[in-house]
Amino acid sequence: MIPTVLTALLPVTTLMMAAAAFPSIALSNPEPRNVSTIKAEIVTLARSFAGQGDEDFSRQKRLQPLVAELLRAAPQPLVKDRIDLLSGAWRQIWGPYDYRNSDARGIDPDTTPDEIYQVVFPGGYYWNVTPQRGSDKIVLLRGEYVPVGETNFVKARFTRFPGNKGRPEGLQLWKLAALAERRQLPNPVTIVPEFVVSLFFGGGYLREVYTDRDLRITYGGSSMADRSTEFIYVMERVGDVSNQ
Secondary structure (H helix, E strand, C coil): CCCCCCHCCCCCHHHHHHHHHHHHHHHHHCCCHHHHHHHHHHHHHHHCCCCCCCCCCHHHHHHHHHHHHHHHHCCCCCHHHHHHCCEEEEEEEEECEEHHHCCCCCCCCCCCCCCCCCEEECCCCEEEEEEEEECCCCEEEEEEECCCCCCEEEEEEEEEEEECCCCCCCCCHHHHHHHHCCCCCCCEEEECCHHHHHCCCCEEEEEEEEECCCEEEEECCCCCHHHHCCCEEEEEECCCCCCC
C-alpha cells in the first residue's frame, strides 16, 4: 500500500515532472498583468518614440500588442457610453506629426512635437493646438465630432483654422482653445480662412479604443473600413475643460 502522504504528493510530483519535461505547459497561462503596469509600459514606449515618424508602421506595431493586452485587462464600453471621459485637454505623447498630408507618417517641419494638444469639449467640438516651429504663431484647428452608432468610431469634420500671434504669458497653451471657441484670442491671426476650411478641408474618423482619467489611446484615419492606414495616438490628460 502506498502511504497516504505519498498519495497526496503524487499529483503535484507528476505536474512538476511534466512542467520540467514540457516547459510550455508551465508558461501557457502566465499571470495577467494589472492595468497600471500595462499603461506604464505603453507610456514609456510611446515616450521613447517622441519626435520620430513612423513611415513603415514599425513603431506603431510595437505598441499594438500592449494596447491589446490593456483592452483585455480593462474592456471598454462603446464610445457613446464613455463620451464624457473624452472631454478634457490631452497632450500627445506620440502619434502623427504631419497634419497637412493624411497619408504621411513623417515629421512636419513646422510642428513642435512635444506640444501637440487636443482639447475636447462636451458640446461636440474639439481643438488641436500646437506652436508653429520657427515662428511666434500658435496654430489652432477646430473640429466637430459625433459618435457613430454602436461602434467605437467618432466622425469628425474641420470647421475653423485660426492662430494666435505669440504665446500668452502665464496661460497654459491648451487654454487657448476655449478662447478661440469664443473668438477671444489675445492676438488672433488667420491661418486659413473659414470659407476655405468649409469648402476644402475634409474630416475623418477617430477610433477611440481606450479612455480613462489620465490616458487616451485612439486611432485616426479617413475610413472606418480601412484599418491599414490608421495612425495611433497615445495621449495623456493635462487639464479639465469643465470650467472653461
